Amino acid sequence: MKKILPAILLALLFILTASSVGYAADIQMKVDGVTILAEVKPEMKNNRMMVPLRVISENVGANVHWSGTEVALTKNDRKIVLTLNSDKAVFNGKTVLLDAKPYLKDNRLFVPLRFLAQSFGCTVNYSHTTVSVDTKPFYIDGVQVAAVQEEIQMTMGSIVDELQGHAYIETMYNLLMQNKGNEVEAPARISLNVHNRLPGDYDQVVQIDFVGENGDSITSFGLYAEVPSEGEDEGEPKVVIYAETEKRWYAFSSKASQEIWELNAIAGKNGFLTMISNTTP
Structure with a gap:
């Protein structure tokens, strides 16, 4: 009985881990009701939704400019400067703390979705395995x-x-x-x-x-x-x-x-x- 119990626990742990990984891999992102057809999907990291930079910048209409390890995103009168692997960002000239650091994965920069979306005036909602971003109507x-x-x-x-x-x-x-x-x-x-x-x-x-x-x-x-x-x-x-x-x-x-x-x-x-x-x- 003592040998069976650890085996059951290990099996349960394996199932839960696999389920968690599958959940992260199946996350879909919608912007203004349209499902994004991106090659790389968003992912959860330390309980924060991270998305490839290009996905969020293209679909909220922000321009991107790289300078070394820094990337600046601008739209109208709003400007955000992010630094790779840093929890500090600059929004319209003021330094703010991020709850998730931008990082590189598969040659793509992943950035915290909620911070970027809300900084550009968007709303973010979660429902099961779908994250929805709504931009301001034109x-x-x-x-x-x-x-x-x-x-x-x-x-x-x-x-x-x-x-x-x-x-x-x-x-x-x-x-x-x-x-x-x-x-x-x-x-x-x-x-x-x-x-x-x-x-x-x-x-x-x-x-x-x-x-x-x-x-x-x-x-x-x-x-x-x-x-x-x-x-x-x-x-x-x-x-x-x-x-x-x-x-x-x-x-x-x-x-x-x-x-x-x-x-x-x-x-x-x-x-x-x-x-x-x-x-x-």
């Missing part, structure tokens, strides 16, 4: 934006993608508004058929529509790129933007148009960009 002229719909015209039909997540929506809007240049004349000719376009025509790159919770459009923008002449070094295309609300045309940064595609790529990787319509053959 508003245009007092109306909450529910999603951004992006339509790309093809030779036949079109594809419509939907961008979700408050941080992604805000970043998209800022990219459009902050990169408008001087007002310009409307293009003389907009090509709707790739086979009939001429040098100097403008192709529509994408139509971007910010929609409210009822599905109605709040505001929309159209991006157009000039068709180069034959043999001309394409380089960076000349891009213009049409602001539907203003009914005006503006020059637009070609670099910013590339940043829009990069934003979409990140959003798609994390589960925030989905195709909602495809009318191409």
